[in-house]
Amino acid sequence: MAAASPVVAAVDIGGTKILSAVVDAAGNILSTHLCLTEAARGTRATTDNIIKSVRAAICASGLSPRQIRGIGLGAPGISNPAEGVVYCSPNIPDWNAVPLRSIIEDGTGKRAFLINDANAAALGELAYGAAVGVKNYVYVTVSTGIGGGIIIDGKLYTGSRGMAGEVGHMVVEPDGMPCNCGSHGCWELYASGTAIARRAREKIVAGSPTALTGMAGGDPARIDAPMIARAARAGDNLSQQLIKETARYLAMGFGNIINVLNPELIVVGGGLTKMGGALMKPAFKQAGDWSYREMFRRTRFAIAKLGENSGVLGAAVWAREKLVETKAQTGKATLPLS
Numbered sequence: 453m454a455a456a457s458p459v460v461a462a463v464d465i466g467g468t469k470i471l472s473a474v475v476d477a478a479g480n481i482l483s484t485h486l487c488l489t490e491a492a493r494g495t496r497a498t499t500d501n502i503i504k505s506v507r508a509a510i511c512a513s514g515l516s517p518r519q520i521r522g523i524g525l526g527a528p529g530i531s532n533p534a535e536g537v538v539y540c541s542p543n544i545p546d547w548n549a550v551p552l553r554s555i556i557e558d559g560t561g562k563r564a565f566l567i568n569d570a571n572a573a574a575l576g577e578l579a580y581g582a583a584v585g586v587k588n589y590v591y592v593t594v595s596t597g598i599g600g601g602i603i604i605d606g607k608l609y610t611g612s613r614g615m616a617g618e619v620g621h622m623v624v625e626p627d628g629m630p631c632n633c634g635s636h637g638c639w640e641l642y643a644s645g646t647a648i649a650r651r652a653r654e655k656i657v658a659g660s661p662t663a664l665t666g667m668a669g670g671d672p673a674r675i676d677a678p679m680i681a682r683a684a685r686a687g688d689n690l691s692q693q694l695i696k697e698t699a700r701y702l703a704m705g706f707g708n709i710i711n712v713l714n715p716e717l718i719v720v721g722g723g724l725t726k727m728g729g730a731l732m733k734p735a736f737k738q739a740g741d742w743s744y745r746e747m748f749r750r751t752r753f754a755i756a757k758l759g760e761n762s763g764v765l766g767a768a769v770w771a772r773e774k775l776v777e778t779k780a781q782t783g784k785a786t787l788p789l790s
Protein backbone atom coordinates (compact mmCIF):
# COMPACT_ATOMS: atom_id res chain seq x y z
CA MET A 453 0.00 0.00 0.00
CA ALA A 454 1.48 3.35 -1.01
CA ALA A 455 2.00 5.74 1.88
CA ALA A 456 0.05 8.44 0.00
CA SER A 457 -3.15 6.35 0.06
CA PRO A 458 -3.09 4.40 3.30
CA VAL A 459 -5.87 2.50 5.01
CA VAL A 460 -6.90 4.47 8.08
CA ALA A 461 -9.31 4.15 10.97
CA ALA A 462 -11.84 6.90 11.61
CA VAL A 463 -14.19 7.75 14.44
CA ASP A 464 -17.36 9.85 14.48
CA ILE A 465 -17.88 10.79 18.13
CA GLY A 466 -21.41 11.84 18.98
CA GLY A 467 -23.04 12.81 22.26
CA THR A 468 -24.88 9.46 22.29
CA LYS A 469 -22.97 7.08 20.02
CA ILE A 470 -19.44 6.44 18.79
CA LEU A 471 -19.09 5.08 15.24
CA SER A 472 -15.67 3.71 14.30
CA ALA A 473 -14.67 2.43 10.87
CA VAL A 474 -11.71 1.24 8.87
CA VAL A 475 -11.66 2.99 5.50
CA ASP A 476 -9.52 2.33 2.44
CA ALA A 477 -8.17 4.97 0.07
CA ALA A 478 -11.16 4.68 -2.27
CA GLY A 479 -13.56 5.45 0.58
CA ASN A 480 -14.74 1.87 1.03
CA ILE A 481 -15.73 1.11 4.61
CA LEU A 482 -14.04 -2.21 5.43
CA SER A 483 -15.51 -2.58 8.93
CA THR A 484 -17.45 -0.62 11.51
CA HIS A 485 -18.05 -0.70 15.24
CA LEU A 486 -20.80 1.17 17.08
CA CYS A 487 -21.02 1.74 20.84
CA LEU A 488 -22.48 4.17 23.34
CA THR A 489 -20.51 7.31 24.24
CA GLU A 490 -21.68 7.24 27.88
CA ALA A 491 -21.04 10.99 28.09
CA ALA A 492 -22.54 11.20 31.59
CA ARG A 493 -19.80 8.91 32.96
CA GLY A 494 -17.04 11.46 32.43
CA THR A 495 -13.94 12.00 30.31
CA ARG A 496 -12.12 8.77 31.22
CA ALA A 497 -15.10 6.54 30.37
CA THR A 498 -15.79 8.40 27.11
CA THR A 499 -12.21 8.26 25.85
CA ASP A 500 -11.89 4.58 26.92
CA ASN A 501 -15.00 3.85 24.84
CA ILE A 502 -13.42 5.58 21.80
CA ILE A 503 -10.22 3.52 22.17
CA LYS A 504 -12.16 0.25 22.57
CA SER A 505 -14.35 1.09 19.57
CA VAL A 506 -11.39 1.89 17.27
CA ARG A 507 -9.64 -1.31 18.30
CA ALA A 508 -12.81 -3.34 17.66
CA ALA A 509 -13.24 -1.80 14.18
CA ILE A 510 -9.59 -2.57 13.32
CA CYS A 511 -10.01 -6.14 14.60
CA ALA A 512 -13.21 -6.60 12.55
CA SER A 513 -11.48 -5.39 9.37
CA GLY A 514 -9.30 -8.50 9.30
CA LEU A 515 -6.25 -6.28 8.67
CA SER A 516 -3.15 -6.38 10.81
CA PRO A 517 -3.05 -3.34 13.14
CA ARG A 518 0.27 -2.43 11.47
CA GLN A 519 -1.60 -1.82 8.21
CA ILE A 520 -3.64 0.98 9.79
CA ARG A 521 -1.59 4.15 9.28
CA GLY A 522 -3.50 6.57 11.44
CA ILE A 523 -6.81 7.52 13.01
CA GLY A 524 -9.11 10.42 12.10
CA LEU A 525 -11.09 11.70 15.09
CA GLY A 526 -14.27 13.61 14.29
CA ALA A 527 -15.34 15.23 17.56
CA PRO A 528 -18.27 17.49 18.44
CA GLY A 529 -17.71 20.94 19.90
CA ILE A 530 -14.95 23.52 19.73
CA SER A 531 -11.52 22.07 19.15
CA ASN A 532 -8.10 23.03 17.84
CA PRO A 533 -6.95 20.33 15.40
CA ALA A 534 -3.32 21.54 15.42
CA GLU A 535 -3.14 21.15 19.22
CA GLY A 536 -5.34 18.03 19.26
CA VAL A 537 -7.43 19.55 22.05
CA VAL A 538 -11.23 19.68 22.42
CA TYR A 539 -12.03 22.82 24.42
CA CYS A 540 -15.71 22.22 25.02
CA SER A 541 -18.45 20.02 23.66
CA PRO A 542 -22.08 20.76 24.53
CA ASN A 543 -23.10 17.09 24.16
CA ILE A 544 -20.20 15.78 26.26
CA PRO A 545 -20.26 18.29 29.15
CA ASP A 546 -17.25 16.80 30.96
CA TRP A 547 -14.91 17.58 28.04
CA ASN A 548 -13.08 20.74 29.03
CA ALA A 549 -9.74 21.27 27.24
CA VAL A 550 -9.37 17.50 26.76
CA PRO A 551 -6.12 16.54 24.93
CA LEU A 552 -8.09 14.00 22.89
CA ARG A 553 -5.44 13.37 20.24
CA SER A 554 -2.71 12.35 22.70
CA ILE A 555 -5.15 10.27 24.80
CA ILE A 556 -6.17 8.27 21.71
CA GLU A 557 -2.55 8.01 20.46
CA ASP A 558 -1.47 6.68 23.87
CA GLY A 559 -4.37 4.22 23.96
CA THR A 560 -3.96 2.85 20.43
CA GLY A 561 -0.30 3.33 19.54
CA LYS A 562 -1.35 5.09 16.31
CA ARG A 563 -0.99 8.64 15.04
CA ALA A 564 -4.33 10.43 15.48
CA PHE A 565 -5.69 13.57 13.80
CA LEU A 566 -8.48 15.64 15.33
CA ILE A 567 -11.19 17.45 13.38
CA ASN A 568 -14.59 18.97 14.22
CA ASP A 569 -17.38 16.49 13.38
CA ALA A 570 -19.26 18.79 10.98
CA ASN A 571 -15.99 19.79 9.28
CA ALA A 572 -15.33 16.06 8.83
CA ALA A 573 -18.76 15.57 7.25
CA ALA A 574 -18.00 18.46 4.86
CA LEU A 575 -14.84 16.66 3.74
CA GLY A 576 -16.73 13.36 3.43
CA GLU A 577 -19.37 14.87 1.13
CA LEU A 578 -16.59 16.58 -0.88
CA ALA A 579 -14.67 13.33 -1.41
CA TYR A 580 -17.49 10.84 -1.91
CA GLY A 581 -20.91 12.49 -1.66
CA ALA A 582 -23.01 15.40 -2.90
CA ALA A 583 -20.09 17.82 -3.42
CA VAL A 584 -17.70 15.72 -5.53
CA GLY A 585 -15.83 17.99 -7.96
CA VAL A 586 -17.03 21.21 -6.32
CA LYS A 587 -14.38 23.76 -5.29
CA ASN A 588 -16.34 26.22 -3.15
CA TYR A 589 -19.10 24.86 -1.02
CA VAL A 590 -20.60 24.96 2.47
CA TYR A 591 -21.87 21.92 4.33
CA VAL A 592 -24.62 22.48 6.90
CA THR A 593 -25.87 19.76 9.23
CA VAL A 594 -29.27 20.41 10.79
CA SER A 595 -30.17 18.02 13.61
CA THR A 596 -30.26 18.63 17.38
CA GLY A 597 -27.99 21.62 16.67
CA ILE A 598 -26.61 23.15 13.48
CA GLY A 599 -22.99 22.62 12.46
CA GLY A 600 -21.04 23.38 9.34
CA GLY A 601 -17.91 23.07 7.28
CA ILE A 602 -16.53 25.52 4.73
CA ILE A 603 -14.64 24.32 1.66
CA ILE A 604 -12.67 27.00 -0.20
CA ASP A 605 -10.74 26.11 -3.37
CA GLY A 606 -11.19 22.42 -2.59
CA LYS A 607 -9.73 22.69 0.93
CA LEU A 608 -11.35 22.79 4.34
CA TYR A 609 -11.20 26.33 5.75
CA THR A 610 -10.32 25.93 9.42
CA GLY A 611 -9.76 29.55 10.48
CA SER A 612 -6.88 30.87 12.58
CA ARG A 613 -7.29 28.31 15.38
CA GLY A 614 -9.12 25.50 13.61
CA MET A 615 -12.56 26.52 14.82
CA ALA A 616 -14.18 28.01 11.68
CA GLY A 617 -17.53 26.91 10.28
CA GLU A 618 -19.75 27.35 13.35
CA VAL A 619 -22.63 28.50 11.17
CA GLY A 620 -25.18 27.39 13.79
CA HIS A 621 -24.10 30.33 15.94
CA MET A 622 -24.71 33.13 13.47
CA VAL A 623 -27.31 35.41 15.02
CA VAL A 624 -30.78 35.48 13.48
CA GLU A 625 -32.66 37.10 16.40
CA PRO A 626 -30.91 40.07 18.10
CA ASP A 627 -33.16 39.79 21.16
CA GLY A 628 -33.27 36.01 21.01
CA MET A 629 -32.70 33.24 23.54
CA PRO A 630 -29.36 32.83 25.31
CA CYS A 631 -27.16 30.14 23.75
CA ASN A 632 -24.58 27.93 25.44
CA CYS A 633 -21.93 29.41 23.12
CA GLY A 634 -22.19 32.65 25.17
CA SER A 635 -24.15 34.60 22.56
CA HIS A 636 -27.90 34.73 22.05
CA GLY A 637 -30.40 34.43 19.21
CA CYS A 638 -28.20 31.85 17.40
CA TRP A 639 -29.46 30.15 14.21
CA GLU A 640 -29.52 26.68 15.81
CA LEU A 641 -31.91 27.93 18.52
CA TYR A 642 -34.50 28.69 15.80
CA ALA A 643 -33.91 26.26 12.93
CA SER A 644 -32.72 22.93 14.42
CA GLY A 645 -34.71 19.82 15.32
CA THR A 646 -34.50 20.79 18.98
CA ALA A 647 -35.84 24.24 18.13
CA ILE A 648 -38.90 23.06 16.21
CA ALA A 649 -39.85 20.67 19.05
CA ARG A 650 -39.34 23.40 21.67
CA ARG A 651 -41.52 25.84 19.75
CA ALA A 652 -44.24 23.18 19.45
CA ARG A 653 -44.24 22.77 23.24
CA GLU A 654 -44.37 26.54 23.77
CA LYS A 655 -47.39 26.86 21.47
CA ILE A 656 -49.18 23.98 23.20
CA VAL A 657 -48.59 25.59 26.62
CA ALA A 658 -49.96 28.84 25.15
CA GLY A 659 -53.15 26.94 24.23
CA SER A 660 -52.79 26.21 20.50
CA PRO A 661 -55.00 23.29 19.47
CA THR A 662 -53.02 20.54 17.76
CA ALA A 663 -53.02 16.80 17.01
CA LEU A 664 -49.52 16.68 18.54
CA THR A 665 -50.92 16.51 22.07
CA GLY A 666 -52.70 13.24 21.28
CA MET A 667 -49.78 11.84 19.27
CA ALA A 668 -47.46 12.44 22.23
CA GLY A 669 -49.85 10.65 24.58
CA GLY A 670 -50.46 13.89 26.48
CA ASP A 671 -46.74 14.28 27.30
CA PRO A 672 -45.36 17.31 25.38
CA ALA A 673 -41.78 16.21 26.26
CA ARG A 674 -42.21 13.37 23.74
CA ILE A 675 -42.78 15.74 20.81
CA ASP A 676 -39.92 15.67 18.32
CA ALA A 677 -39.28 16.79 14.74
CA PRO A 678 -40.37 13.51 13.04
CA MET A 679 -43.67 13.64 14.98
CA ILE A 680 -44.25 17.21 13.80
CA ALA A 681 -43.53 16.13 10.21
CA ARG A 682 -46.10 13.29 10.49
CA ALA A 683 -48.72 15.60 12.01
CA ALA A 684 -48.14 18.20 9.26
CA ARG A 685 -48.64 15.56 6.55
CA ALA A 686 -51.89 14.54 8.25
CA GLY A 687 -53.09 18.16 8.03
CA ASP A 688 -52.31 19.47 11.54
CA ASN A 689 -52.38 23.23 11.32
CA LEU A 690 -49.90 24.04 14.09
CA SER A 691 -47.33 21.55 12.72
CA GLN A 692 -47.61 23.02 9.22
CA GLN A 693 -47.14 26.49 10.71
CA LEU A 694 -44.05 25.36 12.67
CA ILE A 695 -42.48 23.88 9.53
CA LYS A 696 -43.17 27.09 7.64
CA GLU A 697 -41.51 29.17 10.38
CA THR A 698 -38.53 26.81 10.54
CA ALA A 699 -38.11 26.98 6.74
CA ARG A 700 -38.01 30.78 7.04
CA TYR A 701 -35.27 30.67 9.68
CA LEU A 702 -33.30 28.11 7.66
CA ALA A 703 -33.58 30.34 4.58
CA MET A 704 -32.26 33.31 6.57
CA GLY A 705 -29.13 31.37 7.53
CA PHE A 706 -28.59 30.04 4.01
CA GLY A 707 -28.93 33.61 2.68
CA ASN A 708 -26.29 34.87 5.13
CA ILE A 709 -23.92 32.07 4.09
CA ILE A 710 -24.45 32.93 0.41
CA ASN A 711 -23.72 36.62 0.98
CA VAL A 712 -20.54 36.00 2.98
CA LEU A 713 -19.00 33.12 1.04
CA ASN A 714 -20.59 33.05 -2.44
CA PRO A 715 -20.48 29.23 -2.59
CA GLU A 716 -21.45 27.35 -5.73
CA LEU A 717 -23.22 24.73 -3.60
CA ILE A 718 -24.76 24.34 -0.15
CA VAL A 719 -25.13 20.72 0.99
CA VAL A 720 -27.53 20.06 3.86
CA GLY A 721 -27.28 16.94 5.99
CA GLY A 722 -28.55 15.88 9.41
CA GLY A 723 -31.79 14.51 10.80
CA LEU A 724 -34.02 17.42 9.75
CA THR A 725 -33.50 16.64 6.06
CA LYS A 726 -35.68 13.56 6.72
CA MET A 727 -38.65 15.92 7.15
CA GLY A 728 -38.69 15.98 3.36
CA GLY A 729 -39.50 18.60 0.79
CA ALA A 730 -42.04 20.39 3.00
CA LEU A 731 -39.18 21.93 4.97
CA MET A 732 -36.09 22.03 2.75
CA LYS A 733 -37.72 23.02 -0.56
CA PRO A 734 -39.16 26.31 0.78
CA ALA A 735 -35.98 26.91 2.80
CA PHE A 736 -33.81 26.66 -0.33
CA LYS A 737 -36.23 28.79 -2.35
CA GLN A 738 -36.60 31.52 0.26
CA ALA A 739 -32.81 31.85 0.74
CA GLY A 740 -33.12 34.27 -2.16
CA ASP A 741 -35.16 36.60 0.08
CA TRP A 742 -32.10 36.98 2.35
CA SER A 743 -29.24 37.26 -0.13
CA TYR A 744 -28.03 39.11 -3.20
CA ARG A 745 -30.08 37.88 -6.15
CA GLU A 746 -27.03 37.54 -8.38
CA MET A 747 -25.30 35.24 -5.91
CA PHE A 748 -28.45 33.30 -4.98
CA ARG A 749 -29.27 32.58 -8.63
CA ARG A 750 -25.96 30.82 -9.06
CA THR A 751 -26.04 28.82 -5.82
CA ARG A 752 -27.14 25.21 -5.97
CA PHE A 753 -28.58 23.30 -3.01
CA ALA A 754 -28.34 19.56 -2.41
CA ILE A 755 -29.16 17.06 0.30
CA ALA A 756 -26.14 15.16 1.69
CA LYS A 757 -25.62 11.71 0.16
CA LEU A 758 -23.56 9.83 2.72
CA GLY A 759 -26.09 9.79 5.56
CA GLU A 760 -24.71 8.45 8.86
CA ASN A 761 -21.33 7.72 7.26
CA SER A 762 -20.37 11.28 6.23
CA GLY A 763 -18.54 11.85 9.54
CA VAL A 764 -16.37 8.71 9.54
CA LEU A 765 -15.61 8.99 5.82
CA GLY A 766 -14.60 12.64 6.27
CA ALA A 767 -12.48 11.91 9.35
CA ALA A 768 -10.71 9.26 7.24
CA VAL A 769 -10.07 11.83 4.48
CA TRP A 770 -8.65 14.22 7.11
CA ALA A 771 -6.32 11.55 8.55
CA ARG A 772 -5.10 10.64 5.06
CA GLU A 773 -4.47 14.31 4.15
CA LYS A 774 -2.55 14.87 7.38
CA LEU A 775 -0.46 11.71 6.85
CA VAL A 776 0.51 12.94 3.38
CA GLU A 777 1.31 16.44 4.79
CA THR A 778 3.48 14.93 7.51
CA LYS A 779 5.29 12.88 4.89
CA ALA A 780 5.88 15.97 2.75
CA GLN A 781 7.28 17.87 5.75
CA THR A 782 9.59 15.12 7.02
CA GLY A 783 10.40 13.48 3.69
CA LYS A 784 9.48 10.08 5.01
CA ALA A 785 6.33 8.10 5.50
CA THR A 786 4.56 8.38 8.82
CA LEU A 787 4.58 4.93 10.30
CA PRO A 788 2.37 3.66 13.06
CA LEU A 789 3.86 4.14 16.50
CA SER A 790 3.45 0.45 17.22
Ligand SMILES: [Zn+2]
Pocket residue numbers: 620621631632633634635636638
Ligand atom coordinates in the same frame (compact mmCIF):
# COMPACT_ATOMS: atom_id res chain seq x y z
ZN1 LIG B 1 -24.71 30.10 19.96
